[in-house]
Amino acid sequence: MNNFQWCKSSYCGGINNCVEVGQAPGVVAVRDTKNRDGGTLVVDRGTFAAFLAAVKSGRL
Template identity: 40%
Template sequence: MTAPSPSFLHWRKATASQGSQGCVELAPLPGMVAVRDSKDPNGPMLVFEHDVWRHMVEQVRSGELDL
């Protein structure tokens, strides 16, 4: 799949990040999730399949990926 232009996606940021210096933003794609740095909206984005993204979020929440 060729990644769409970031400007055509509907990006959203967590409400908890409002007022912060930056965070990641997410945009839904068919069967996937695009992720980018909110401080660099024209920079690179990563695209994950839904299952991969969901698994990573579960690992972060459980502390398994805690740095």
């Protein structure tokens, strides 16, 4: 997972009780800030965009 460019959610407020989103060519990854070695969900960009659209619309 070293090839990802990671950033924390802007809603974190500086604490480590957040999620981080990582980007690499063609994929997006999500991991828990307080347990970075605990696992990473990796999906293609289209799937992640559909997920965000569903969350924003209130469907999830």
